[in-house]
Structure formats: structure tokens, C-alpha cells
Amino acid sequence: MAYQRNPVKAPRVSGLALKAFVNTLESSVGAPVLEKLVRDSGITPWRELSPGDAPPLQFPLPPGAPATEPQSPAEQAVRAIAARASPPERETVGAFVRAYRDGQVDPVTVARRLHATLDTLEQGDARMGMFITRKPEEVLRAAEASAERLRAGRPLSVLDGVPVVVKDEVDVAGYPTTLGTRFRNQVAAVDATVAARLRAAGALILGKANMQEIGINPIGLNPHHGAVRNPWNRGHITGGSSSGSAAVVAAGLCPLGVGADGGGSIRIPAALCGIVGLKATWGRIPETGVPPLCWNVGHVGPMGLTVDDVAALYAVLAGPDGKDVVAQNQPAHHLSGYERADLTGIRLGICWPYFEDAAPDVVARCKDAVKALTDAGAVVVEIPAPDLNTVLWTHSCIILSEMAESMLPHTRERVSDFGLDSRTNLAIGRHFRATDLVHALRHRHRLTRELLAVMSGVDVIITPTTAISAPAIPESTLPEGESNLQVADALMRFVREGNLTGFPALSVPAGHDRAGLPVGVQLMGRPFEEHLLLRLGRVVESATPVRTPSLHVTALR
Template sequence: MSYQRNPVKAPRVSGFALKAFVNTLESGVGAPVLEKLVRDSGITQWRELPAGDAPPLQLPLPPGAPATEVQSPQEQAARAIAAQAVTPERETVGSYARAYREGGVDPVAVARRLNEAIDRLERGEARMGLFIARKPDEVLRAAEASAERLRAGRPLSVLDGVPVVLKDEVDLAGFPTTLGTRFRNQVASADSTVAARLRAAGALILGKANMNEIGINPIGLNPHHGAARNPWNRAHITGGSSSGSAAVVAAGLCPLSIGADGGGSIRIPAALCGIVGLKATWGRIPETGVPPLCWNVGHVGPMGLTVDDVAAMYSLLAGPDGKDLVSQTQPPHHLSGYERTDLMGVRLGICWPYFEDASPDVVARCKDAVRALTDAGATVVEIPAPDLNTVLWTHSCIILSEMAESMLPHSRANAADFGLDSRTNLAIGRHFRATDLIHALRHRHRLTRDLLAVMADVDVIVTPSTATTAPLIPEATLPDGESNLPVVDALMRFVREGNLTGFPALSVPAGFDRAGLPVGVQLMGRPYEEHLLLRLGRVVERATAARTPAIHVTALR
């Protein structure tokens, strides 16, 4: 199949026109308008595409390469941090561990500095829009307990005393999980699994990060909690939906955060904010305590300043729990071969027309990343072009149908509580037919089977993470924002396949465009081979010069 991408034909709409459009979609005459909208976008071709013998059940993922070394999650995390080259300019997890060990600073001093810095960044006209909820006094109390453990020489893990932030899509006891809405205010009575594991590791949870409302858009603008702004240039978006989770790391407030990814929502903001983001294999990190939005394509996972930081957090978070059925079917996670920089024998799958379907600066920097990998011994193997229209509609049908179902009680009661972009997407989700969803699930199975066949000949597939660097925030349209499907397509072009199939994917910084905005390169691997993605990510990272964003704070000095 030759590479082909259907152009996006939808106009850019905002203000009164967008409100009128949304009201029409939700009215009695909305059905024919919705059908024309999806038909003009290419759904007819997809509806007529046979799925062969694929049933509407996900293809069981193969177990992946077994571990060559057996280590506990704590040992794996410590090993990842030990691999770091600690530099004064980058406050990584390793930098925190060394500073605490040498006694130059303690978690209490760090917590005070960070609380003050967040207060400064979150007030006035220059507000960054990074947080939805915080409890600074609780952070100080946790820091005091951590400092006592460190003084006694009994840290809970390499993350003891290290600040982290959670996307407001995961439960944290004592905080509402708003999902970025204005109506979901019930306080969580228990921690999500990821929050519990971070607390058990001694991490300082600074608060709940801003996000795109219900994670339904990759832009990162929230009509209720404000636009999350990019620390590299606050006039630009962070990407979404884990918008605040990416920006807090880039701004130096923490070396690690938690995001969630149903359609690139970890990898897109990681790329636009110049940090690392891992969408692990589906179910690799338990979803217990993460309110269900998109059951079949959703992943929760780590975002961090460096690959080593992300590897450490992944080591501590992955692994089954008793309430997440999918996580219970996972083989043991590991970091076998993680520190190896020799990539002899590693095969990089690239479809060059697809790879080059991005802005010139993005393509150039991602080719630099490929060069770093081949210089380390990897070889490039050309692979077939993906069927982007099938991937687009299969993913869109599944994720929007599931989100529409998860939000249906409130949509029926008071649809106007949602922002306009959410209302548009939820209306499309409600418009899909039952036959469309079954058709999508069958194609999901087929696409997974086809991708496994492609990856029999390659170890990873390399693409840009996004087709563009961070676009400008449309200030005149705030707080409601706009409908801009060409931008959405540019941000999501390379990420959907990982969500559909459940394969792991890593976004790593690959440099900067001419305006100084970050570029990300994506590495997608076979199921359960996160260790290989992280290994390759370290090679790219070491070949790429790091910079500091315009808006940045320090906590260790």
C-alpha cells in the first residue's frame, strides 16, 4: 500500500459560530448534520472496508522478550537512577538523590521552595494554568516525614523526597478527581494504584495537574481551569490531554509526573514540552482508581525530565494489582539491557513517506535522532505505509463511543456543563452506530495482527511524535477555545496506532525548531518491550543537546 493521508476538510470555528454549531449537533436536527460531518471526513470508505476474519475481540498480545535479569521494582528504579549523568542544570531524580545524600538540601526546604514557586506561577495575568488542586500544608508534612527517613538512613526508595505531580484523571485520597470538568467534585476516598505506589515510594505529591476536559482533545486548553501554557513560550499550547503534567516537568517543578494516554495524551504534550513520555503496553500499569473514560485504548503512565527518570518511575508503577484484570495478565516488567549503548542488531522500522509527513523542522530533528541510533549500530528497515484512514476511524469510533458512554448520565442531565470541544466530540460519539463500534473492534483486532506481522521484521517503529511543534494558543477564542481539526490531525497523526493496538510507545526529545520549540521523536515497540524503547531513548537523549525553558524554577539550590 502506498502512503496516503486524506486532507482534513473541516473549517476552523470559534465564538458564536462554534456555540451555534454545537447547539445544532445536540438538537433534534443534529443527526443529519453529524452524518454529513463524519461522511465528509471519510467514514463511508471505512464503513465499507472488510475486516476479514477478525472477531470484535482484541488479539491477545504475545508475551514479549523475557527478562535476562531478575530484579525487584525498587532495584530496577535504583538502577535507572544510577545510570544518570547528573548535571547541575537538570534537576533529575538522580540530582535529588545525590543532594539529599550529600546533605546540601532536604525535602522540607525543597517543598517550601516549590510551594512558593507554584504560588508565583499560578497567580496574576501571567498565570501558567498548571494545577487544578493543591494542598501545600500536606506537601510539607510529607516532606518532614521524608526528611526524617533520610536522616535515619531508611529511604523508602530512590523517589523518597522527590516531588511528583498527578494528572487530575487519577484518584488521590482527599482530592476530587475532576477530570478537568467543573461538575465532578466528589472527593476520592482512596488512592489510585499509581498514587498509592508513589506514596509507598516516599514521593512528594505536589497536587493535581490541569488537563483537557475529560481528556477528549489533544490541544490542552481547559475552559474551566484555564489554558495550560508551555514553559518554552507561554503563548503556545502544551498539547493535551496531560497538559499540566507535561508543563510542570518542563518548568522544573518536578522531575516526574503522571499522565494518561487514550489517543496520544502522554506523548503529545511530552513532545511539545520537551520531556519524555511513556505509554506502556496496555494494562502494564494498573488503571485501578482511574475513572474509566476509554476502556479499550486508555493507558496511565510516567512523564519525566529524562529517560532514566521515566525508567525509574515505570519500574515502580508497573505490575499487577488485584483489582485490574488486564494488569493481572502481564508478564513481569524489567529493564534488561537498559544501559547498553551498542545497538548492533536492532532494526528500526521506518516508512519514509509517513515519517516525512510533518513540518520540515520536525522531520530534520527526527532524522537526527535516527542518525544517532544508526551511529550506535542500529539499521533501518523500510516498512509498509499504515492505512491512516482506517486507523483514524477505528480509533475515533472506539474512543469517542466509550467517552460518550462514560459521560452519558451527565450529558443527559446537563450537557452545557461541558466545554464546546467536549460537547462536539461527545455528540459524535453518541452518533456512532452499534454496528460502527463492532466494525471498529474487528478492525482493531486486524490492525493489531497486521502490526505484529510488520514487527516480526523490525524491533521498533520510528516516527515523529507530532507533525508540528507547539502551535500558538488562540487567545481571542478563550476561554471556550475553538474547533481546529487540522491542528488536531497534526498532533495525533503518529500516535493513534499505539493506543489501538496497545503496543508501547515512547516520546523522547529530539531537539528544537527554528523558533526554539521542542521536537519529539516516537519509538513504538512490540508488546512488553518497554526496556528496549527506554534503551533506545537513552541513546537519542545522549545525542541531543538539552536546553532550559524560558519559564523555569530550581528546587535544589
């Protein structure tokens, strides 16, 4: 199949025009307008494309090779941070561990410094918009307990006393889980599994990070809690929907974050903010305690300053919890071969027309990443072009239908509580037919089988993470923002397939464009082979010059 991408035909709309457009979509005459919108965007050939004999189920993901170096999650985390010393300007997990061990600083001092900094960053006209909820006194109590353990030589793990931020899509006991809305304020009584694992490891949860409302857009502008500002240039977006988590890590406030990814929502902001983000295999990290917004394509996962940080957090978060059905039947997670920089025999799958369908600076930096991998011994294998129209509509139908259903009780009562961009997407989700959703689920099954066949001949597929670096925030449209499907498509072009199929994908910084904004490269692997993605990510990272953003906080000194 020759590479083809249909142009986005929807207009860019904001302000009164956007309000009128949304009101029309939600009115009695909305159905024909919605049908024209989706038809103009290419849904008709998708509806007519046969999925063959695929049933409407997730194709069973193959288990992958077992670990050759079996270790406990705690041992894996230690191994990850010991793999390489970080430069002094990067306050990685390893830097925290060494500073605590050597007595240079303690978690209480770190917590106080961070809260003082955040009190400045999160107020006034210069507000960065990174957090929705913080509880400084609670964090200070956790830091005091951590400091006592460290003094006694009994840390809970290498993450003991290390600050981490959690996206406000994950339940943390005692905090409301707003999902970025203005109406959902239930205080969680129990930690989500990932939050419980963070607490058990001794990590300091700084608070709940701002996010795109219900995670329904990849831009990162929240009409209720404010736009999250990019630490590289506060006039630019962070991407979404894990926007606050990415910005907090990029700014140096903590080396670790937890995000969620239903359509690139970890990888997109990781790329635009110059950090590392991992969407693990579907079910690899339990979703228990994460409100079900898009259960067929959603993933919760680690974000970090470096690949080693993400590897350490992945080691702690992954593995079944006995409650998440999807997470139960999987091989043990591991970091086999993680430190090996020799990539001889590794095959990189690339479809060059697809790879090059991005801004010139993005393509150039991602080609630098490919060169780093081939210099280390990997070889490039050309692969067929993806069917982008099928991927787009299959993913859009599934995620928007599921989000529309999850929000249906509230949209029936007070749809005006949602921002205009959310209302647009929810209206499209409600417009899809039952037959569309079954059709999409069958295509998901078929696309997974086809991708497995492609990956029998390669070890990873490499593309840019996003087709553009971070666009400028449309300041005049705030707080509501705008509907800009051209930008949304450029941000999501390379990420949808990983959510649809459940395959793991890692975004790693690959350098910067001419404006100094970060560029990310994406590595997508076979199911349950996160260890290989992390290994290759370290090679790319080692070859990429380190820079620090305009907003750069230090907590250890």
C-alpha cells in the same frame, strides 16, 4: 499499500459560530449534520472496509522475552537513576537523591521552595494554569516524614522526597478527581494504584495537574481551569490531554509526572514540552482508581525530565495489582540491557513517506534521532505504509463512543456544563452506531495482528511524535477555545496506532525547531518491550543538545 492521508475538511470554528455549530449538533436536526461531517471526513470507505475474520476482541498480546537481568522494581529504579549523571541544570531524580544524600538540601526545604514558586506562577495575569488542586500543608507533612526517614538512613525508595505531579484523571485520596470538568468534584476516598505506589515509594505528590476536559482533545486548553501555558513559550499550547503534568515537569518543578493516554495524551504534551513520556503496553500499569473514560484504548503512565527518570518511575508503577483484570496476565517488567548504548542488530522500522509527513523542522530533528541510533549500530528497514483512514476512524469510533457513554448521565442532565470542544466530540461519539463500534473493535483486532506481522521484521517503529511543534494559543477564542481538527490531526497523526493495538510507545526530545520549540521523536515497540524503547531513548537523548525552557525553576538550590 501506498501512503495516503485524507485531508481534514472540517472548518476551524470558534466564538459564536462554534456555539451555534454545537447547538445544532445537539438539536433535533443534528443527526444529518453529524452524518455529513463524518462522511466528509472519510467514514464511508471505512464502514465498507471488511475486517476479515477478526472478532470484536483485543487480540491477545504476546508476552515478549523474559527478563535476562531480574530485579525488583525498587532495584530497577535505583539502576535507572545510577545509569548516568545529569548536567547541573537538570534536576532529575538522580540529582534529588544525590542532594539529599549529601545533605545539600532536604525535602522540607524543597517543598517550601516549590510552594512559594507555585504561589507566584499560578496567580494573576501570568498564571501558567498547571494545577487544578494543591494542598501545600499536606505536602509539607509528607516532606517532613520523608526528611525524617532520610536522616535516619531509611528511605522508602530512591523516590523518597522526590516531588511528582499527578494528572487530575487519577484518584488521589483526599483530592477531588475533576477530570478537568467544572462539575465532577467527588473527593477520592482511596488512592489509585499508581498513586498508592508513589506514596509507598515516599514521593511527594505536589497536587493534581490541569488537563484537557475529560481528555477528549489533544490541544490542552481547558475552559474551566484555564489554558495550560507551555514553559518554552507561554503563548503556545502544551498539547493534551496530560497538559499540566507535562508543563510542571518541563518547568523544572518536579522531575516526574503521571499522565494518561487514550490517544497520545502522554506523548503529545511530552513532545511539545520537551520532556519524555511513556505509554506502556496496554495493561502494563494498572488502571485501578482511574475513572474509566476510554477503557479499550486508555493507558496511565510516567512522564519525566529524562529517560532515566521515566525508567525509574516506570519500574515503580508497572506490574499487576490483583484488581485490574487487563493488568494481570503479563510478564514481569524489567530493564534488561538498559545501559547498553551499542545498538548493533537493532532494526528500526520506518515508512519514509509517513515519517516525512510533518513540518520540515520536525522531520529534520527526527532524522537526527535516526542518525544517532544508526551511528550506535542500528539499521533502518523500510516498512509498509499504515492505513491512516482505517486507523483514524477505528480509533475515533472506539474512544469517542466510550467517552460518550461514560459521560452520558451528565450529558442527559446538563450538557452545557461541558466546554464547546468537548460537546462537539461527545455529540460525534453519540452519533456512532452500534454497528460502527463493533466494526471498529474488529478492525482493532485485525490491525493488531497486522502490526505484529510487521514487527516480526523490525524491533521498533520510529516516527515523529507529532507532525508539528506547539502551535500558538488562539488567545482571542479563550476561555472556550476553538474546534481546529487540522491541528488535532497534526498532533495525533503518529500516535493513534499505539493506543489501538496496545503496543508501547515512547516520546523522547529530539531537539528544537527554528523558533526554539521542542520536537519529539516516537519509538513504538512490541508488547512488553518497554525496556528496549527506554534503551534506545537514552541513545537519542545522549545525542541531543540540552536546553532549558524560558520558565525554568530550580528546587535544589
